[in-house]
Structures are given as C-alpha cells and as structure tokens.
Amino acid sequence: MAEQAAKSDAPIDPVALRRAFGTFVTGVTVLTTREADGTPRGMTANSFTSVSLDPPLLLVCVAKSASSYAAFTASNCFAVNILHEGQVDVSATFASKSPDKFLSVNHDAVHTGAPVLTDSLTWFDCSLYNSVDAGDHAILIGQVRAFGTSPTAPLGFCRGQYASVKDPLPNGWLASHGMIIGYLVEAGERLLLRSDGKGGWVLPSARRRKADSQLMLDGGDALRLMPEETFLYSVFDVADSDPGYLVYRARLAGEGADVALPESLRFFPVDDLPYDAIATHELRAMLRRYVQERHAGRFGIYMDSDDGGRVAMIDGQARAWLQATHNQDQGQ
Numbered sequence: 001m002a003e004q005a006a007k008s009d010a011p012i013d014p015v016a017l018r019r020a021f022g023t024f025v026t027g028v029t030v031l032t033t034r035e036a037d038g039t040p041r042g043m044t045a046n047s048f049t050s051v052s053l054d055p056p057l058l059l060v061c062v063a064k065s066a067s068s069y070a071a072f073t074a075s076n077c078f079a080v081n082i083l084h085e086g087q088v089d090v091s092a093t094f095a096s097k098s099p100d101k102f103l104s105v106n107h108d109a110v111h112t113g114a115p116v117l118t119d120s121l122t123w124f125d126c127s128l129y130n131s132v133d134a135g136d137h138a139i140l141i142g143q144v145r146a147f148g149t150s151p152t153a154p155l156g157f158c159r160g161q162y163a164s165v166k167d168p169l170p171n172g173w174l175a176s177h178g179m180i181i182g183y184l185v186e187a188g189e190r191l192l193l194r195s196d197g198k199g200g201w202v203l204p205s206a207r208r209r210k211a212d213s214q215l216m217l218d219g220g221d222a223l224r225l226m227p228e229e230t231f232l233y234s235v236f237d238v239a240d241s242d243p244g245y246l247v248y249r250a251r252l253a254g255e256g257a258d259v260a261l262p263e264s265l266r267f268f269p270v271d272d273l274p275y276d277a278i279a280t281h282e283l284r285a286m287l288r289r290y291v292q293e294r295h296a297g298r299f300g301i302y303m304d305s306d307d308g309g310r311v312a313m314i315d316g317q318a319r320a321w322l323q324a325t326h327n328q329d330q331g332q
C-alpha cells in the first residue's frame, strides 16, 4: 500500500481527498446556461465526462455552493465549452464571482439557446437529459444537440495548476504550431486576396476557424461569412517554409459591395486573378484548381502527401447535416 493510503475506517479528510482527485489530469471547460430572463450564466468546470454515443450524452458536476447552481438546475439546456491553451484568462474569469463574466468573451446561441463561446477548442450545446443529486454537487447529464471543434491545443489542468498538453494531432495541424488558416472568400464572382506588403498577393488568414460566422482576420479586420457555406478546401505544406496551410472556402454574407475593405484587402474577379503576383507555386496551383472546380460546380478537398497529394471530389450540393442524416435513416 502506498504511504499516504487512507485507512478504510478512518474519516476521509476532504482537503486530502480534493488533492487526490486533483491528480487526475483533465481539460478545462466553461459551462454556460441562461436564467429564465435570458441572462447568460457561466462557470469554469473540469468535471466534464463523455458518457454515451447513442444517445449522445455527457455529464458535468455543479457545486450547490456555486452562485449559478440555481440557473443550471432550473434551465432545460446548457453548453460545455472546452478551452484551448490560450484561454487561461477565460478560465480565471469564469472561476471568479464577477457579475459580468460574459463581457470578455463572444458568445452565440446555436441550437438550444445556451450561450456557446465562439472562441473555444470544442463546444457541446446540450438539452438537459437528467440531473442527479450527488452530495454537495448535482450531476447534470446533457444530450448533445450540436457541437463544433477546432484544431487548437487544449488547456490542461492537474494538481490545481494549468498544464500544457502535448496534443496528439500531427505536428503542423495546430494553429499554435504555426499552421496558417487561409480563406478563399468569395463575393459576387470575386475572390478576396490580401497584399503581402511586397507587391504580391496571398490568401487572407485568420488565427483559427471560428464557430460563428464572424471571421477575425490576421491584421484585425472582421468579415461576416455565410455560416452554412464554409468548407475545408485544402491542406498543404509550402516548400522551404515552416508553417503549412489549412484552407477553407467561404462566401461573404451579402454580396460584398457594401463591405468597407482596408487597403491590404482587395477583391479580384475570379476569372482574372493576379497569378503572376501570387508568391508561391503551391498557392497558385490551389487557386487554379479552385477556379476550374468552381466553373465545374464541383469542389474537391486536397491533402498533401509525399507523391504530390490527393484530391477527393465531393459530389452534389452541400446539405444540412441534420437533413443528410435524416435522409440516411430513411434509406435515401
């Protein structure tokens, strides 16, 4: 037996027990819900556990002493937002008693109406499936109604300290490891390019893919995209350059005519792109493929590989996921 083992008939010391629980390495989440009048409420929690795939269930434990306990147990929905490594400040805010925790974060209603933090590693929007009274906590079991995730590194927690986690995603997939997330943003037969400041043009880029339709570009400009029209397009490395590219195709909300653009961003006619001023041959090749596939009305997804890469063609129009799974269930 280990030296610190508690004897079975001895009373359990809660401080030592908390310390022992704390040796289990977890991520960090922010639980969110709304009061009856719509006021958002949230708290930091690491008691998250995945429970079931069919039906899709997860659980979290909320202390009866938390001031948002009543809001969580009265509401029929909540969201679990798993934090990424850059969100220690968000964890600290939501672990505090601050009355305006939501002022420092962007959030959106996605499915149930619970506030989903638009910048997070992963979010689950849940309806309340069951709640179980458990000592000084309540176990909330949520049924996942929608979720989203992004390729960033998680924030870890162990022994009461934030910890960095060696993410199992392959090197180069993590935004924090220098992956450039580029966007092919179209509006009315035109494609958006960004000046590289040296007379050349590159794709506009953002630090990470946003869960909502607001895209914060590197350089500080914001664009509003059609939320249902952003798809992965290409994943590739550029010769002699460290970071790889992860490229999405997207469409600007509206036709783009009314968007005031800074000098560094410019729309070019899709059929008249400045290929000679595109810095790398990988980007040029990707833009040529994009224009061709756009004319054919059929887009592929490109993945780099040692033998020159692979394009998987995607047939048909994009459909809502819920519609697609419903049709599958009906045998269509």
Ligand SMILES: Cc1cc2nc3c(=O)[nH]c(=O)nc-3n(C[C@H](O)[C@H](O)[C@H](O)COP(=O)(O)O)c2cc1C
Residues within 6 Å of the ligand: 028, 042, 043, 044, 045, 046, 047, 048, 061, 062, 063, 064, 065, 066, 067, 068, 069, 091, 094, 095, 096, 097, 098, 157
């Ligand atoms: C990393 C971390 C994990 C936490 N996990 C939980 C948890 O799982 N359940 C819980 O009730 N409180 C947890 N807390 C404590 C709450 O975040 C804290 O009590 C907060 O002040 C509650 O907010 P509220 O009183 O505004 O509801 C955690 C705090 C931290 C920093």
